[in-house]
Amino acid sequence: MSPQGGLGVAVIGTGKMGADHVRRLHHVISGARVTAVVDIEAERCKALAEEMEGCTAYAEPEAAMAADDVDAVLIASPGPAHEAALLEALGRDLPVLCEKPLTPDAASALRVLEAEQRLGHRRVQVGFMRRYDTEYAKLKRLLDGGELGRALMLHHRHRNPSMPSWFTTEMLINDSVVHEMDVTRWLLDQEITAVTVLKPTPSSLAPEGMSDPQLVLFETESGALVDVEIFGHCGYGYQVWAEAVCERGVVGIGDEHGPRLSADGRWGGRVTPDYIERFEDAYDRQVRAWVDATRRGEVTGPSVWDGYAAAAVCEAGVRAQREGRRVEVELIERPDFYQ
Amino acid sequence: MSPQGGLGVAVIGTGKMGADHVRRLHHVISGARVTAVVDIEAERCKALAEEMEGCTAYAEPEAAMAADDVDAVLIASPGPAHEAALLEALGRDLPVLCEKPLTPDAASALRVLEAEQRLGHRRVQVGFMRRYDTEYAKLKRLLDGGELGRALMLHHRHRNPSMPSWFTTEMLINDSVVHEMDVTRWLLDQEITAVTVLKPTPSSLAPEGMSDPQLVLFETESGALVDVEIFGHCGYGYQVWAEAVCERGVVGIGDEHGPRLSADGRWGGRVTPDYIERFEDAYDRQVRAWVDATRRGEVTGPSVWDGYAAAAVCEAGVRAQREGRRVEVELIERPDFYQ
Amino acid sequence: MSPQGGLGVAVIGTGKMGADHVRRLHHVISGARVTAVVDIEAERCKALAEEMEGCTAYAEPEAAMAADDVDAVLIASPGPAHEAALLEALGRDLPVLCEKPLTPDAASALRVLEAEQRLGHRRVQVGFMRRYDTEYAKLKRLLDGGELGRALMLHHRHRNPSMPSWFTTEMLINDSVVHEMDVTRWLLDQEITAVTVLKPTPSSLAPEGMSDPQLVLFETESGALVDVEIFGHCGYGYQVWAEAVCERGVVGIGDEHGPRLSADGRWGGRVTPDYIERFEDAYDRQVRAWVDATRRGEVTGPSVWDGYAAAAVCEAGVRAQREGRRVEVELIERPDFYQ
Amino acid sequence: MSPQGGLGVAVIGTGKMGADHVRRLHHVISGARVTAVVDIEAERCKALAEEMEGCTAYAEPEAAMAADDVDAVLIASPGPAHEAALLEALGRDLPVLCEKPLTPDAASALRVLEAEQRLGHRRVQVGFMRRYDTEYAKLKRLLDGGELGRALMLHHRHRNPSMPSWFTTEMLINDSVVHEMDVTRWLLDQEITAVTVLKPTPSSLAPEGMSDPQLVLFETESGALVDVEIFGHCGYGYQVWAEAVCERGVVGIGDEHGPRLSADGRWGGRVTPDYIERFEDAYDRQVRAWVDATRRGEVTGPSVWDGYAAAAVCEAGVRAQREGRRVEVELIERPDFYQ
Numbered sequence A, B, C, D: 001m002s003p004q005g006g007l008g009v010a011v012i013g014t015g016k017m018g019a020d021h022v023r024r025l026h027h028v029i030s031g032a033r034v035t036a037v038v039d040i041e042a043e044r045c046k047a048l049a050e051e052m053e054g055c056t057a058y059a060e061p062e063a064a065m066a067a068d069d070v071d072a073v074l075i076a077s078p079g080p081a082h083e084a085a086l087l088e089a090l091g092r093d094l095p096v097l098c099e100k101p102l103t104p105d106a107a108s109a110l111r112v113l114e115a116e117q118r119l120g121h122r123r124v125q126v127g128f129m130r131r132y133d134t135e136y137a138k139l140k141r142l143l144d145g146g147e148l149g150r151a152l153m154l155h156h157r158h159r160n161p162s163m164p165s166w167f168t169t170e171m172l173i174n175d176s177v178v179h180e181m182d183v184t185r186w187l188l189d190q191e192i193t194a195v196t197v198l199k200p201t202p203s204s205l206a207p208e209g210m211s212d213p214q215l216v217l218f219e220t221e222s223g224a225l226v227d228v229e230i231f232g233h234c235g236y237g238y239q240v241w242a243e244a245v246c247e248r249g250v251v252g253i254g255d256e257h258g259p260r261l262s263a264d265g266r267w268g269g270r271v272t273p274d275y276i277e278r279f280e281d282a283y284d285r286q287v288r289a290w291v292d293a294t295r296r297g298e299v300t301g302p303s304v305w306d307g308y309a310a311a312a313v314c315e316a317g318v319r320a321q322r323e324g325r326r327v328e329v330e331l332i333e334r335p336d337f338y339q
Helices: A016-030 A042-050 A061-064 A079-091 A106-119 A132-147 A167-186 A280-295 A302-323 B016-028 B040-049 B061-066 B079-091 B106-119 B134-145 B169-189 B280-294 B302-321 C016-028 C042-051 C061-066 C079-091 C108-121 C134-145 C169-188 C280-295 C306-325 D014-026 D044-053 D061-066 D080-089 D106-119 D134-145 D167-188 D278-294 D306-321
Strands: A007-014 A031-036 A057-058 A072-075 A094-098 A123-128 A149-161 A192-198 A212-219 A225-231 A239-244 A249-253 A262-263 A266-270 B006-011 B033-036 B056-058 B072-075 B096-098 B124-126 B150-160 B194-199 B212-220 B225-230 B239-246 B250-254 B261-262 B266-270 C007-012 C032-040 C056-058 C071-075 C096-098 C125-128 C151-159 C191-199 C214-219 C227-232 C239-246 C248-254 C260-263 C266-270 D009-014 D032-038 D057-060 D072-075 D095-099 D124-128 D151-159 D192-198 D215-221 D227-233 D239-246 D249-253 D260-263 D266-270
Touching: A007 A061, A007 A280, A007 B194, A007 B302, A016 A031, A016 A072, A016 A280, A016 C266, A016 D192, A031 A042, A031 A061, A031 A192, A042 A057, A057 A061, A057 D044, A061 A072, A061 A079, A072 A079, A072 A280, A079 A094, A079 A123, A094 A280, A094 B266, A106 B079, A106 D215, A123 A302, A132 A167, A132 A249, A132 D080, A149 A167, A167 A192, A167 A212, A167 A225, A192 A302, A212 A249, A212 A302, B006 B016, B006 B061, B006 B280, B016 B072, B033 B040, B033 B061, B033 C227, B040 B056, B056 B250, B061 B072, B061 B079, B072 B079, B072 B280, B079 B096, B079 B106, B079 B124, B096 B194, B096 B280, B096 C061, B106 B302, B124 B302, B134 B169, B134 B239, B150 B169, B150 D227, B169 B194, B169 B225, B169 B239, B169 B302, B194 B302, B194 C169, B212 B302, B225 D151, B225 D239, B250 D306, C007 C016, C007 C061, C016 C032, C032 C042, C032 C061, C042 C056, C042 C280, C056 C061, C056 C266, C061 C071, C061 C079, C061 C227, C071 C079, C071 C280, C079 C096, C079 C108, C079 C125, C096 C280, C108 C306, C108 D044, C125 C306, C134 C169, C134 C239, C134 C248, C134 C280, C151 C169, C169 C191, C169 C214, C169 C227, C169 C239, C169 C306, C214 D134, C248 D260, C306 D124, D009 D061, D009 D278, D014 D032, D014 D134, D014 D278, D032 D044, D044 D057, D057 D061, D061 D072, D072 D080, D072 D278, D080 D095, D080 D106, D080 D124, D095 D278, D106 D306, D124 D306, D134 D167, D134 D239, D134 D278, D151 D167, D167 D215, D167 D227, D167 D239, D167 D306, D192 D306, D215 D306
Parallel strands: A007 A031, A007 A072, A031 A057, A072 A094, A094 A123, A149 A225, B006 B033, B006 B072, B033 B056, B072 B096, B096 B124, B150 B225, C007 C032, C007 C071, C032 C056, C071 C096, C096 C125, C151 C227, D009 D032, D009 D072, D032 D057, D072 D095, D095 D124, D151 D227
Antiparallel strands: A149 A239, A192 A212, A212 A225, A239 A249, A249 D260, A262 A266, A262 D249, A266 B266, B150 B239, B194 B212, B212 B225, B239 B250, B250 C260, B261 B266, B261 C248, C151 C239, C191 C214, C214 C227, C239 C248, C260 C266, C266 D266, D151 D239, D192 D215, D215 D227, D239 D249, D260 D266
């Protein structure tokens, strides 16, 4: 524990997402303090550290994790840097909240999976924060309640107003649909077994050469069928919907909330402009749950297995997207450790 | 019956409303034909008659009602002309559909009420067409079903984008709120006993000197409390809502339907611009029901009693509006004839 | 014209659908009269004819069409009987409203297509009545308006509470999804080029051996992608939704209307129990439009080409369903006659 | 500051509301710690204190406020005890978050108002937590934005499934409608000048002798008209709606969110059962804002003036309820101190 009380957290990576987590730990979450920030951009990192009493800037994750006042690690660096940081943290037996993706591919995820098993207890939570969204959580409870019978189909909609210029067609799978992959696995409590990607004629408003929108299909172990509309350049806002078609009823979430205005011949409301506004509360709840569990010595959220499975489904998804055919998902058998 | 089959109808008054009924009887309603049109504007009337085979133009209601091919009368002339036309039709024992108001005041409505009772059977239906609107009809069925218990309160909203320049503050009661008066009496199956009119500071977009919007309160025989927001210049469209607060539940109608569009950072739909579009189907259903009932020799819709009661409530409403106080409604005892 | 005025209509087939059309023509639609009813069940047919003045019962379509008081034909017999009745009517140059399907397969539909072309003018309208539904019509207008850009995807939901015991897996395509086929072709104004059918593990509440629900995918000429959830045994009611994903916005129809009730810890409304209630107005509007156009000597609704195209897509759909693969749709080149 | 860092808070009153605040400060809010709990029920108080490290149980507010580790006070005791605790805290210059009502009547509220002015700086925030609800906050921003013009009317709905047996008709004003009083003053940024209470025939499901529901009318300085339906025994859940009728548009909040279920012939969602679930986030945000402001040495939320004004409007409301007439609100002139 850090001397001033509360969990001392090292935040690795202080870009957009990392800086947001620093703000959250510092201002919003009780029981935790940011005691270390790590970034290759030394100036930015130092400036950030100076804003908070008792916080030190580091250039290397290893140095931060070695500090006395660091009790836990939040990894928000770019995906390719995750494996090394995760292995270091596991080597030191430190609790980790790792932003998605766990690692960029299934093989590296598997190495993390093995390291955690060698350690003998769970230490890593993956940042699939939709599980902490109020509406998704209510949907999960309804499905688990069993009154609606088995879920036969899921329909997802995932729309962004636009994407940064460096965003690629593959990233539609790896960075966007990865959320629906995790949500599907979590809601249905089973693995995805195959992926197909269908591409309509692209929108003329999508960047030249980008196939946008797409319809991604998942099949699951129990034979449920899942479709995901992913649209990176819908223009009008950020919209996430999910609908579960069950044997005894259909249940959906994601209708936009907030004030309903009638004016100028129209009624309706505002669409949230981005995921930060739409899922702000979910991010807060995720980090709070991680801090609370960590202080109790537990790990309760999405596991390394979840991170590995998402990586494997992403690999199948990108191949399905590239080759224009159904691709089966290859997973190792689930270790008892993660049952 | 007119020689070509179907009910021969004389339409008295061929202004906006009357011309719309002519179109309806000619094109939409089975079992009826317009055999006579009556208007002081001879040219307009003649031109309209020539559009329809077997239709004659008249200057006077009496002449039209005397024609052999006239089996029934639809009165759509200005309110002050209604009494004479109604008495003439009752004198000839002709079925009548009379646009609201039955007559402009309670005293004249009472004379029509007495004339119909002398005739000994009901012949007159008043044009309170909201009773034929699909949603109001469903609301009525729900309330009559009894599962929700007694209705304790009604909340009404009645908004127009704007009013013609000649529209007066009194007409907000007599021409607009009169619909809520009838709907309230019909939904609750009881009379209105007192009226209060409250006036907030008017909208700066309402005409100089017009008190708009207003909140009109009704009390009913059973002690139910009813509030009506009447807003003549809301600017954005025509909106009619109703909500019944019952002992075991609350039920509302009037949310706007139709396509739901997400675009430009907003979600929602279109507000209908006027009552003609909003209640088009209700007008059709009203006239169809009148034609069908007339052919069976029956009168099924809103009665002269309903027209008289509305006139009496309007009189109380205008006094309440003028004098800024609660005004009790004075009604004669309901004759057995109208039980 | 029949002596009493109005279009004399022979209704072929007086089962559930036919009897409903008889009622509609007799009570609801102006300008038409049922002068002939045809059914192999002589007793039922005779009883029905006797209810209406001037209506005769026939055992054979030919005899009815030969009668002097028959000006037009409404075909509501089982699909396999359609071809003969259509050819007979075309031979007599009689206007026809033919319930869907035009004929049960593409080859027979092609024979009707050729017969109408030989006749030299359009005489047949196919009963795709969703085109007359208020909401679909508004959706069509929005898409045609062009402000939303090109439609990239359509998502359809088509749910029934349950199906009759004799309903087969193939009929999910031929009798249910056929509506989405026509609506897709009409909304996008282009042909469907390929069909794929995906089958999740069936609901345990669907009949043994029936694959229900299914996800049917269409590709269109312009490369739009269309998915249809067809669910025959959803249990809770009849629900039809459509959502168009366009370049500049997303627009959907089909949210349930009517009174919104808050009671017993829940808010919401009633789901219509069947297509008859949901699309009652569309059926009325369809027949009214057909009667009006016929009296003007025109044909305005879905053509024989639309019926043929639907039959061809259905054939591809059933093969895709059976063989578990994508099947291309084979269409003859569209004749100038149907441009 | 308490030795372990963070604001040391004494919670006065550990009943339902107080215990919930203890949980919130201990588990949810960063930067604060419960260092003292005060209650006359010594056992309950002691047990609660023992659950938290560094927390002491007291029998008297004075003793708690005198403790070294108490930096701020949260008052959640019954209303009649508020004045003494507030004066004690002001005497010690301690920041206070005081649950509503500030005090039970206007005269005592005025004494607190004077005490704070004598102190010379603001120290007290009143617990009108609806100002911290996401939807109300968005509504406030829309109204303040000015694009909709002036607000002409507000319509409020405030429904509870049922009330405890000791709940009186007066408490409908003092404990329930008091929220709409504050929200109205805050949204419109002006005082309420008169109150009228109208009573329909009570629901047969309300307790014998209780007039429930009621319609409460407010008039404001600018002449806006506000109606509040207060219903203590609606049976089906907790519902709070607000609708602002403005010159250029109407905007409403409060439609229920969350999963939308279609099953058993109905579509819709769940109504929250109570204010704790409905406003959980608002309570969190309120206390977080108070802690943050207190640590910065500021007071930002509803002031003693707001508490006094609410008490004065409540007094007028209860008189209006009792005497069946419009009652004007009497307020002292607003001191510069609270401008």
